[in-house]
Amino acid sequence: MNVSKLSSGNWRARVYIGKRNGKSEYQTFLGETRREAEMKAMQFQIEFDRNPSKALAQYGKETMKKQKDTKPASYEDMTVGECIDAYIDNLVGVSSATTIRRYRKDRAKFFQSIMDTRLKNLTQPMIQTAVSTEAKRYAAKSVHCAHGLLSAALSIYKPDFTLRTNLPPIPEPDLQIPEEEDVRRLLQHIEGRWLEIAVLLGACAGMRRSEICALKFTDIDLDKSLIHIRRTMVKDDKGEWIVQERTKTVKSKRDVTLPPVIIEKLWNRPRNSEFVIGVVPDTVSKEFIDTRNALGLKCRFHDLRHYNASIMLALNVPDKYAMERMGYSTPATLKKVYQHTMTGKRAEVNDMINGHMAAAFLSK
Template identity: 35%
Template sequence: MKAKKLPSGNYRVQVVAGHDENGKRIVKSFTASEEWEAIKLATDFACRREQNYDNNMTVAQAMEMYIDSRRNVLEETTIRDYNQVLKYRFKTLMNVKVRDIKPIQIQQAINLEAEKVSPKTVKNAYGLLKSVLKMFNADINLNSVKLPKLRKKEKELPSFEEVFTIVKGTEIELPVLLAAWLSLRIGEVIGLQFRDIDKETRRISIRRTVIRTDEGLKVREGCKTEKSQRQLELPNYIFDMIMAIEHDSDEDFIVPLTRKALYSRFTRLMKRNDIKMTFHDLRHLNASIMLMLGVPDKYAMERGGWSTDSILKSVYQQTFSSERKKIDKMIDGYFNGIILNSGNVSA
C-alpha cells in the first residue's frame, strides 16, 4: 500500500471499503504520524475485511473485492487487466457462489473462452480466478482443470529495409525508427519529451511511458518495469530528426500523437503495402536484427529493457563502456547503411 504525506506531516492510506447502493466506492482513510503505522492500520483493516466476507458471495463479488483490495499495491495497468477479466471473461461463473463452484463449471467456462480468445488470454484470466478462490478459501481441487495449450506463433516479419522504405518521409518515420532501431515500446515512444535528451552526449533517457488505465490513458513517470528505465545513445540520423522538430518547451512531447493514432496509422500504412504487422512487432524486428548481428544477450536485453538480471544497476553503470560503444556502432552501422542507400546522406 502507498501512504501519502499530508501538509500536517501525518501520513494517510486510503482503502476501498465497499460500495454504496448506487455502486459508488466507499473509501476508508487511515491516518498516523508515521508512514509504517498508517500502512499497518490499513493493512489490518483489509485483512479483517477479507476474512469476514459473506458466505453467499458470488464469484463476481469476490473478484471485485479481490481487485479493490490490491488497488493501492498493483500497477494501474494490472488493475485494468483484472477489471477486463471481471467484465468480459467467465460470464457463466460470475453469478455462481464461491462456496458452490465446481471444477467442471470452471472447465466448461474455460472451454467457452478458448473458442473466443487466445490461450494466453485464457491463462491470464484463469490465474486471476485461482487467486480469488484461494483468497476466499474456496474448498475446491483444481488439479483436473486443463488450459488450452500456448502455441508459439511463427510470424514472418518484413526486413527493416522494407519497413523504412514505406515510412520514409511520413509523419510516423521517427516513431518507427525509435521502435525498430532503439527498441522502444509504443508507450515509451509517445512518452518521450525533449528534456529527455542530453544534447552534449546525444543520449536519450527512457524514463516515462503512456499507459492504459480504467480512467483512460495516463502519462506515468517510470517505465513498464524498473528494468525498462535506460539510456541510449542517439544515432545522428534520429538525433537530427528530433532536433529539427519545433517545440516551445522541453516538456513538449517529441511524438505528439496518441497511442491509438500512432498504432492505427502504422498498421494502415503497412496494410496498404500488403504487410501484416503491428507497431509492437518493430521490437521483435529489432531483436531479430540484433540476433542476426551477433549482439551478446547482455547488451541486447539492456538496450531493449528486457533484462531480468538482479544486478541491473551494475549493467546500467556499464551502459556506455567501450564494449557497449562497439555494440552501438555495429547496430547503428546496419541501420545507417540502409538509410544511406535509400538516398539520405545525413545519417
C-alpha cells in the same frame, strides 16, 4: 497496508483509516502467521472502502489480545465476482492503469457462468467447464490471462483451494518481422513526418508505442547521444489516455544509446508540447497501418520491436545486453517471442549451411 513481524513472533497488519488531530490513525490486526494478519486486514479494508462508519463500528479498536484469539476472516460467502472485484480494487495504486483496466474488462467478459457462485460452493469442475466454454469463443492467450486473474483472486480469498485447470494450448505467434529493406521503404515514405520518428524509435531503439508517446524532450541527452525511457502513455480504467511515471516493468526503465543523426532528428522536432511526437498510441497504430498498406506490407508497428531484437540476434549481441536494451529481466521472453530470424537472414544461413554440406560431401 503495512505488515510486520513482532518480537513475540506474531504478525501485525495495519490499515490506514484517516487522521485525528493531525495524526494518522490505523486499524491494527494480529495473527500467528502473516497470512492470517493480512486476511483480517484485507477483509476490513474491503468493508472500510464500502462503508467506513459501518466497518469501524463492526471492528472497533480491538486489542491485540482479542485479535489473537479470533479466527482468520472467512470469505466463503463471497461470490466469485465479488472476490475478483475485491482483488482488483486492492491493486489500484499498486499495479499500472493498463493492468487494472485489462482486469476489469476480463472480469466483465469471462467466466460469467460462475461469477454469482459463492466461494464455498465453487468446485474445480465448475471452473473447468467455464474455461472450456470460453476456449471455444476466445483466443487461448485471452483465456489464459482471464484464468490467471481468477487464480490470483482465489489465492487470496480461498487460499486452500488448489486449481488444476486444463487450459487451451497457446499457439506460437506468427510474427511478420519486417526486413531491413521494408524498414528502409517505410522511412523513405514517411520522411519528415512525426511517424518517421516513431518508426525510428521502434526499429532502432526497440521501444513500445506507450514508451514512444510518453517520451519528452527532457529525456534526450545530446551529449551522450542517448534517451531515457522513464514513463508510459496508457489508458486508465475509464479508457482515457494518461501518462504514468512508470514503465511496463522495472527493467523497462532504461537508457538507450542511438546514432547521433537519430538523436538530432528527435531534438529538432517542432516543440508543440513537451512530448517528442505529441500523439497517442492509437494514432501511431492507425497512421502506421495506413502507411504499411500503401506499401503492401503486413507487419504491425510492434513488429519493429521484433525487428530490433532480430537484428541484435543476427549481430550476435549477447543476451545480457539485448535484454538491457529491450528492457527485459530474463532471456525467456526475448528468445521465445522476439528472437525470430528474419526471412532474409534465414535464407542466408540456409545457403551457408547447404554450401558447406555440398562442399564437404558432394564435391568431386
